Amino acid sequence: MIKVREALVGPDIVADSEVLQDHSVLVRDGRIEAIVPLRQVPTDYSKRELGQGILTAGLVDIHTHGAGGRGFNEGDAGGHRQALEAYLAAGVTSLLPTMSAAPIEDLVASLEVVDSIRSSAGLPRIEGAHLEGPYFSDAQRGAQDPRTLRMPDDGSVEQLLDHARVIRMMSLAPELPGAVRLTERLVSLDIVAAAGHTDGRDEDLFACQRAGLSHVIHVFSGQSTTVREGPWRRPGMLEATLASDLLTVEMIGDGKHLPPTLMKLAMRCLPDRLCLVSDSTPGAGLPDGSRYGMGDNEYLVEDGVGVTTDRTAFAGSTTLISQMLPIVSQLGVGLTDLIAMATSIPAHAARLSEVGRIAPGYHADFALFDEALSLRSVALAGRW
Structure with a gap:
């Protein structure tokens, strides 16, 4: 089985009560592994450049x-x-x-x-x-x-x-x-x-x-x-x-x-x-x-x-x-x-587990918006 390790970079990240800038979401095999400052992205993660915008949970x-x-x-x-x-x-x-x-x-x-x-x-x-x-x-x-x-x-x-x-x-x-x-x-x-x-x-x-x-x-x-x-x-x-x-x-x-x-x-x-x-x-x-x-x-x-x-x-x-x-x-x-x-x-x-947040252990489901909150793209289990 091929292991997929990807770092999402570019947009602001809405993580609970914070909007994080200059951070990356690390995705591993369809799950969120961590949110880290850009300088801490591991070298064995490929970078996916999403451009400017707002990244939210799906x-x-x-x-x-x-x-x-x-x-x-x-x-x-x-x-x-x-x-x-x-x-x-x-x-x-x-x-x-x-x-x-x-x-x-x-x-x-x-x-x-x-x-x-x-x-x-x-x-x-x-x-x-x-x-x-x-x-x-x-x-x-x-x-x-x-x-x-x-x-x-x-x-x-x-x-x-x-x-x-x-x-x-x-x-x-x-x-x-x-x-x-x-x-x-x-x-x-x-x-x-x-x-x-x-x-x-x-x-x-x-x-x-x-x-x-x-x-x-x-x-x-x-x-x-x-x-x-x-x-x-x-x-x-x-x-x-x-x-x-x-x-x-x-x-x-x-x-x-x-x-x-x-x-x-x-x-x-x-x-x-x-x-x-x-x-x-x-x-x-x-x-x-x-x-x-x-x-x-x-x-x-x-x-x-x-x-x-x-x-x-x-x-x-x-x-x-x-x-x-x-x-x-x-x-x-x-x-x-x-x-x-x-x-x-x-x-x-609705008591749904492991969805609705950008947080470690959650499914890598995302929505990407522009600054006007128009949807640009979507990911399900890390697949865009």
């Missing part, structure tokens, strides 16, 4: 439904591969293929496809899938198909949990009957339990947190807010999320789902625990006017975002994570914090 997307016209609800290996190739070209080296609510048998079919291809060479790393539903509130369903929504206590989850080894995360509405018990089951199976598309109150979230729920999907989207009962104000899921001390939380940073004020509020309330997700759809990369499907439903790309055909709700984004970085950077966030939102924080939220 991007991590834990909530994404598809790209390039294909999606993960299709249950088709060719479609999955096409979407995954589009992610890798956009700098995403680790992701959770995400399925929206669908008939249970269709979700099972999609899980089986994910399982069959997740170790394929030349595709992003897949620890498992994210099931976004079907245990959601009808009142906060957004673009989720109302015909496919279920209750956590109706027995249907057993068919899904027969494939627990393929599931990394499941989102559910904490107020539904059986939600606490389902949370306990997920945690016992090492599946991340997340709250989403929920019309509950803060106490519903707290009850599932006590059972082990640790994550909240797309803040401000599909979340109840404060209501009044007589003179009393009862906080909703949004306020409980923003006030939390431990939860990791997602934000769709496409500049469409949330205006700058709301994105700034989320970043201020959730430092070190807010991660960017694309929530992208098969419409990602398609021009305005294009139509795309998820399950049995058809949606529209309009003004750079996915919408339902009646234009009453967003239907996921059409923007991938690397394209979100320049948008979010305009909100005053520092470079290291911005990159963490797309690398180490989502990796932590």
